[in-house]
Amino acid sequence: MSLRTLIAALVLPLLTIFSSTSVAAEAAAIPLFNGKDLSGWKVVNGTGQYAVADGCIVGTGKNIKNNTFLRTEKTYKNFDFSFEMKFDDLSGNSGVMFRGLQREGNDGRVFGYQCEHDNRKDRAWTAGLYDEARRGWLYPSPLGKSSTPEQKSLQEAFTAQGNKIFKWNDWNTIRIRCEDRHIQIWLNGEVRVDYQDNDKDFTAEGFLGLQIHGGKSCNVRWRNLLLTPL
Numbered sequence: 001m002s003l004r005t006l007i008a009a010l011v012l013p014l015l016t017i018f019s020s021t022s023v024a025a026e027a028a029a030i031p032l033f034n035g036k037d038l039s040g041w042k043v044v045n046g047t048g049q050y051a052v053a054d055g056c057i058v059g060t061g062k063n064i065k066n067n068t069f070l071r072t073e074k075t076y077k078n079f080d081f082s083f084e085m086k087f088d089d090l091s092g093n094s095g096v097m098f099r100g101l102q103r104e105g106n107d108g109r110v111f112g113y114q115c116e117h118d119n120r121k122d123r124a125w126t127a128g129l130y131d132e133a134r135r136g137w138l139y140p141s142p143l144g145k146s147s148t149p150e151q152k153s154l155q156e157a158f159t160a161q162g163n164k165i166f167k168w169n170d171w172n173t174i175r176i177r178c179e180d181r182h183i184q185i186w187l188n189g190e191v192r193v194d195y196q197d198n199d200k201d202f203t204a205e206g207f208l209g210l211q212i213h214g215g216k217s218c219n220v221r222w223r224n225l226l227l228t229p230l
Contacts, residue, residue: 028228028229029226029227029228030226030227030228030229031225031226032072032208032225032226032227033057033222033223033225035052035055035223036052037052038050038052038057038070040072040073040074041070041071041072041073042070042071042073043068043069043070043071044068044069044071044102044108044110044209045066045067045068045069045107045108045109045110046061046064046065046066046067046068046069046212046214047061047064047065047066047068048060048061048064048067048068048212048214048218049061049068049212050070050210050212053221055223056221056222056223057070057210057221057222057223057225058088058219058220058221059094059210059211059212059218059219059220059221059222060212060218060219061092061212061217061218062216062217063216063217064092064212064213064214064215064216064217064218065214066214067110067132067211067212067213067214068211068212068214069097069100069110069209069210069211069212070209070210071097071100071110071207071208071209071210072207072208072209073207074207075099075205075206075207076098076099076205076206076207076208076227076229077099077178077204077205077229078178078179078180078229078230079176079177079178079227079228079229079230080175080176080177080227080228080230081098081175081176081177081178081208081225081226081227081228082173082174082175082176082224082225082226083096083173083174083222083223083224083225083226084171084172084173084174084222084223084224085117085171085172085174085220085221085222085223086167086169086170086171086172086220086221087117087119087168087169087219087220088219088220088221089217089219090119090120090168091119091216091217091218091219092119092212092213092215092216092217092218092219092220093117093118093119093120093213093215093218094117094119094210094211094212094213094218094220095114095115095116095117095130095132095211095213096114096115096117096174096176096208096209096210096211096222097110097112097113097114097115097132097206097207097208097209097210097211098112098113098114098115098176098178098206098208098209099112099113099178099203099204099205099206099207100112100113100114100132100206100207100208100209101203101206101207109133110132110133110209111131111132111133111134112131112132112133112134112203112206113129113130113131113132113183113203113206114129114130114131114132114211115127115128115129115130115174115176115185116128116129116130117211117220118162118166121163121168122159123159123162124158124159124160124161124162124163124166125140125158125159125162126162126166126172126174126187126192127162127174127185127186127187127192127193128140128141128158128185128192128193129183129185129193129195131201134201135199135201138195138197139193139195140154140155140157140158141155158192161190161192162187162192165187165188165190166187166188167188171223172187172188173186173187173188173189174186174187177230178230179230180204181196181197181198181202182195182196183195183196183197208225208227210222
């Protein structure tokens with residue numbers, strides 16, 4: 001047996017294994033939206049409206065009372081979640097909840113982690129980490145009401161990065177990875193958040209939710225929602 005034949009005999013099985021592993025990993029991604037209707041989702045809280053159009057989930061509203069969420073029926077713990085989003089206009093704020101929860105009682109207020117969709121160019125914090133109806137901004141704005149010069153510098157740098165990579169008039173790809181207390185968020189391939197939540201309010205599991213922010217107007221859409229359990 002020649003050296004070339006021997007190398008081929010050793011390498012080809014390994015390539016087959018790696019290829020099979022890659023295919024299996026891709027096959028593990030779960031589509032959360034079928035592109036036709038809102039099966040597996042339900043609307044909670046405010047007066048915003050959700051519809052399916054052109055293979056997208058479209059969130060709209062005028063004079064919206066309270067933040068509105070289209071949330072998954074199922075809950076998720078550790079996962080790698082990716083999706084695309086775009087604003088049809090910049091009239092309203094939005095976001096995506098993950099490991100979300102609802103309070104008991106008549107209002108069933110949604111709270112928990114949220115990946116920001118920011119419609120403000122002066123702040124541009126899309127893919128920042130917010131704790132809805134609980135702790136407020138986690139990154140880039142820290143806990144607490146006061147800001148040090150270092151914290152303000154971080155926020156300014158976060159806005160500069162956001163304005164550089166966010167597509168205000170086109171689709172944006174966002175990826176959220178949660179592994180126990182470790183939370184990471186990417187925007188169009190660039191890291192935005194790498195956060196370790198060691199607080200008492202850490203949430204280990206919850207639903208996903210698409211937000212229409214309360215206010216005068218909001219027009220936003222999402223597509224290609226894929227979740228891979230870890």
